[in-house]
Amino acid sequence: MIQRVTHVTVYVKNDDEALAFFTGKLGFKKKMDSAMGPGGPRWITVTPVGQPDFELTLLNPATWFKGEEAAIASEQIGRQAMIILDSDDIDTDHRTLKDAGVTIDLGVRELPWGRDLIFRDLYGNRYNLVQSKQG
Known part of the structure; x- marks a missing residue:
């Protein structure tokens, strides 16, 4: 049985800009920022200060996906x-x-x-x- 929500993904255009916005302007704490292999995408998560067991995943579709999948995901940014x-x-x-x-x-x-x-x-x-x- 499903127990809880742990992550919600927000598609972003730029990893560093998004991380700076969520930590600097919204006051979230950076929980994870790791490269997924040499030259690969980054796994970036932030969490509200009062809820460390929930994370927003800041995911850049241009680095995670290829071709049509990247285009479809990128179209969702801002929507x-x-x-x-x-x-x-x-x-x-x-x-x-x-x-x-x-x-x-x-x-x-x-x-x-x-x-x-x-x-x-x-x-x-x-x-x-x-x-x-x-x-």
Whole structure:
């Protein structure tokens, strides 16, 4: 039986740019950055500080795939499914993201279940940052 999700892949155009964005602007921690053989692609993962058992895999399709497979995966950059992230202080996170130059599509809004905002990574993929009501 499936027990849990451990990794979600985000397609990126540039390994170093993506790693710098997720660690520098979003505050994720680098968990892994390893070459998969000489001249091969890199296995790069980052994790939210509060959830070290979950990793985002930053995968560059141009280095991992060939031909049509690379083209199909590359077309998904900036169009991937929205990833939902948890916040314990959405106002501070909003200011931090804004100050870091992160594109905010939808600022903090009040909802029946809590508050959220929507932002984009450097390639246009969307993320929903949510803070649930206490209790």
